[in-house]
Amino acid sequence: MSNIAITDDLFFNRFDLDRAQVDSCVETALQGCDDGELFMEYRQSESLGWDDGKLKTASFDTSHGFGLRAISGEATGFAHASDLSVAALQRAAQAVNAVRHNRQGHMDIHPANTKSSLYGEDNPLSLMAFEDKVKLLADIDAYVRGKDPRVRQVMASLGGSWQAVRIVRADGQHFADVRPLVRVNVSVVVGEGDRQEAGSSGAGGRASYNQWVEAAHWQRQADEALRQALVNLESVEAPAGEMQVVLGPGWPGILLHEAIGHGLEGDFNRKKTSAFSGLLGERVAAPGVTVVDDGTIPDRRGSLTIDDEGTASARTVLIEDGILKGYMQDRLNARLMGVAPTGNGRRQSYACTPLPRMTNTYMQNGNHDPAEIIASVKNGLYAVNFGGGQVDIVSGKFVFSCTEAYKIENGHIGEAVKGATLIGNGPDALTKVTMIGNDSRLDDGIGTCGKEGQGVPVGVGQPSMRIDGLTVGGTSAG
Numbered sequence: 001m002s003n004i005a006i007t008d009d010l011f012f013n014r015f016d017l018d019r020a021q022v023d024s025c026v027e028t029a030l031q032g033c034d035d036g037e038l039f040m041e042y043r044q045s046e047s048l049g050w051d052d053g054k055l056k057t058a059s060f061d062t063s064h065g066f067g068l069r070a071i072s073g074e075a076t077g078f079a080h081a082s083d084l085s086v087a088a089l090q091r092a093a094q095a096v097n098a099v100r101h102n103r104q105g106h107m108d109i110h111p112a113n114t115k116s117s118l119y120g121e122d123n124p125l126s127l128m129a130f131e132d133k134v135k136l137l138a139d140i141d142a143y144v145r146g147k148d149p150r151v152r153q154v155m156a157s158l159g160g161s162w163q164a165v166r167i168v169r170a171d172g173q174h175f176a177d178v179r180p181l182v183r184v185n186v187s188v189v190v191g192e193g194d195r196q197e198a199g200s201s202g203a204g205g206r207a208s209y210n211q212w213v214e215a216a217h218w219q220r221q222a223d224e225a226l227r228q229a230l231v232n233l234e235s236v237e238a239p240a241g242e243m244q245v246v247l248g249p250g251w252p253g254i255l256l257h258e259a260i261g262h263g264l265e266g267d268f269n270r271k272k273t274s275a276f277s278g279l280l281g282e283r284v285a286a287p288g289v290t291v292v293d294d295g296t297i298p299d300r301r302g303s304l305t306i307d308d309e310g311t312a313s314a315r316t317v318l319i320e321d322g323i324l325k326g327y328m329q330d331r332l333n334a335r336l337m338g339v340a341p342t343g344n345g346r347r348q349s350y351a352c353t354p355l356p357r358m359t360n361t362y363m364q365n366g367n368h369d370p371a372e373i374i375a376s377v378k379n380g381l382y383a384v385n386f387g388g389g390q391v392d393i394v395s396g397k398f399v400f401s402c403t404e405a406y407k408i409e410n411g412h413i414g415e416a417v418k419g420a421t422l423i424g425n426g427p428d429a430l431t432k433v434t435m436i437g438n439d440s441r442l443d444d445g446i447g448t449c450g451k452e453g454q455g456v457p458v459g460v461g462q463p464s465m466r467i468d469g470l471t472v473g474g475t476s477a478g
Contacts, residue, residue, distance in 0.1 A: 003176040003305075006121060007166040010042045015064075015084040022089060023172050029070050029093035030170035034105035035331055036070040036096070037309060038168040040084065041350040045161035046125050050137035052153070060125075065350040070096040071332055072105050080351045108335055110173045114312040118298045118305045119206035121178040123162040128209045133158055136213060144188055144222050148230065152196065153189035158182075160209065167310040175310035181205075181301065181457060183446060184212045186225040190233050197235070197418075199228025199404075204445040205299045221444075228385065228404055231416045238420035238474030239407065244380035245422065245470040246373055246408065251385055251443040253460035257361050258391045259398040259426030260291065262451070264318045265344070266333035266356040268393055275396040275427045276324060284324045285430035288366050291319040293328050295343055295359030301445040302360040302459035309345035309354055316342045318361075319430075330356040348454035355451060362461030366436020370464040373435045375411040381420060381472050382406040382413055396426040399473075421473035429467055437464030 012019055022038070030036045042064045049057035065082040068089065077099030079092035140156040160182040167175040183204030189196055201224035203212065212218055247255065268274035276284060285291075295304045295313030304313045309331050317325050329337070330345030333356055346357035374382065382405060389400035400422045407414035442461035449458040 003117065003121060003178045004174065006178050007164050007176040010164050011040050011084065011166050017084065017086065021086045022168060025086065025089040025093045026068070026168050027170050029068055029096050030107065031097060032100045032104050033070045033072050033097070033107065035108040035335065036170070038089070039067045039069070039308060039347070039350055040166040040168070041065060041163065043161060043163045043349070044123065044125055047159045048133055048137060048157065050141060050156040053141060055134055055137065067347070067350040067352065068092040068096055069353055070099050072099045072101070072103050074336060075099050076353060078353050107170055108331065110169050110171055111175065111309065111311040111341070113173070113175065114306060116305065118296060118303050118313070119180060120208070122180065122208060124160050124180045124182050124208040125162055128213065132213070133209070136218065140186055140218055140222050143219060144186070144226055147226055148190065150190040150192055150230070150233070151188060151226070152191045155187040157185045158209070165308065167308070169310070175306055177305050179304070180207060182207060182209050182212070184218060184221060185446065186221045188225045188229045190226070190229040192233060195233065197229055197232035199225045199230070199232060201225040201228065202444065202446040205301050206303060207299050231404060232418060235416040235418040238405065238417035238472065239381070240472055240474035242469055242471050244377045245467050245472065246377060246380065246382045247462065247465050247467065248382065248384040249370070249437065249439045249464050250441045250461055252383060253362055253443065253462035254386050254447065255389070255398070255400050255422065256291065256363055256462055257358060257447070257449070257458065257460045258389055259396065260430060261293070261358050261361045262391065262393050263396060263426060264327050265358070266327045266329040266337065269327050270333045270337050273394050275394065279324050280326070282324055283322050284427060285319050285322040286433040287322045288436050289319055289322050289430055289433055290317070290364040291361070292317055292364060293344065293358055293361045297360055300360050300442065300459050301447060301457045302358070304343070304359060307343045307345045307354070308347045309341070311341045311343045311345060313343040313359065316344070328356050328358060330354050346456050348456060352454050355454065357451060357456055358449060358458050360442060360459030360461070362442060362459070363436070363440065363463060363465070365438050365440040365463050366465070368435045368437050370437045370439050373437055373464055373466050374408060374413060376435060376466065377408045378410055380408040381417070382408050383420070383422065391426070396428070397424070398426055399423050417474065419475050423471040423473050429470060432468045432470065433465055434468050435466040439463050
């Protein structure tokens with residue numbers, strides 16, 4: 001069954017909506033406006049949490065509703081409701097059209113329709129029995145506890161959602177997408193005496209639970225969480241000061257995402273509040289640095305067949321060989337900046353307006369062997385995994401905490417350290433990249449990005465790379 005057929009059943013049949021009346025409401029709402037759309041959403045989501053040897057939490061939720069948006073110039077009129085009815089749409093249409101203020105706009109051209117799909121349409125929540133999901137979490141707990149006597153706590157979680165969207169424009173064009181999303185996560189606490197340390201690992205994507213039910217998949221996450229915890233149990237205090245830092249591949253791309261990626265979103269650059277504003281065509285990074293946002297990778301957590309405005313997802317080169325090439329755009333900011341949208345208009349739900357957001361953002365390969373990069377550092381830090389961080393979009397300044405890091409001493413990886421933070425400026429850090437590895441990869445599918453109170457799933461990635469002159473905050477002067 002096609003995405004259009006699935007959403008026909010969900011919205012027009014289940015809620016007894018007449019398509020002609022819906023089209024008429026949208027046409028009325030957007031009359032005289034420059035852009036806008038009706039976004040209808042149906043979502044099922046679930047979450048199961050295991051802790052202390054038992055199932056601690058379990059939830060299942062179904063939601064539906066619409067968001068109707070009208071755009072006139074830079075102004076936006078927006079109304080949303082959980083009532084999927086023609087009467088509610090008619091009230092919303094009258095409200096949002098007031099944004100015109102007697103201004104007569106010219107409706108922007110609709111997105112091109114795409115028939116391709118980057119992921120399956122099946123609902124992952126219904127393909128696995130509840131009892132089997134609970135058993136999976138219990139198996140993870142038993143497996144980890146049987147691996148090492150120092151394990152004191154095991155927390156495992158399983159989460160998934162199935163989202164169907166229908167986007168309707170004033171010209172009667174309809175766009176549809178059906179999006180599965182799942183994630184498995186394992187956290188482990190180990191201890192010796194009075195000391196305790198933790199580690200965690202997770203994986204997911206736009207697929208069903210089936211691949212994670214296989215022992216080889218969930219055991220990899222469990223083993224990784226335990227490995228991290230045991231590494232941290234042997235860690236020493238982190239050094240402090242300015243030094244060379246080597247970032248590992250994959251998840252450390254979260255630093256790239258936060259410190260650089262947000263600054264390359266269209267709204268910040270149109271408003272000239274980004275450190276990258278007005279720098280198109282100029283060098284903003286060291287030679288060899290190429291950064292891409294790609295929402296077209298099949299089954300990845302951040303991928304989208306179409307964005308939440310109906311624009312087909314795309315592969316957008318942001319920085320090429322150190323030169324700033326473009327920004328990520330939704331329709332509003334693209335129109336105001338005189339460029340094409342890039343398929344990055346995303347919203348958390350029907351109750352939110354779309355914003356330019358990242359999908360899967362990563363740095364491409366360089367030509368150095370990772371071992372060569374480590375060997376080039378006499379005294380520095382090897383940062384493998386990250387936790388939370390803070391970034392100022394205007395200045396580009398960032399602070400990130402490392403959840404797994406090691407000293408580098410005379411070209412060799414040394415002791416694990418705890419309490420390390422990386423402090424710097426995103427645009428400045430890009431110019432200090434001196435070696436780029438040939439091992440680029442994406443994370444395992446666990447990222448969620450926050451912006452203006454909205455959270456959306458994303459992917460991050462990068463190869464190993466060396467950054468010179470980065471400040472490391474730690475608790476040791478050595």
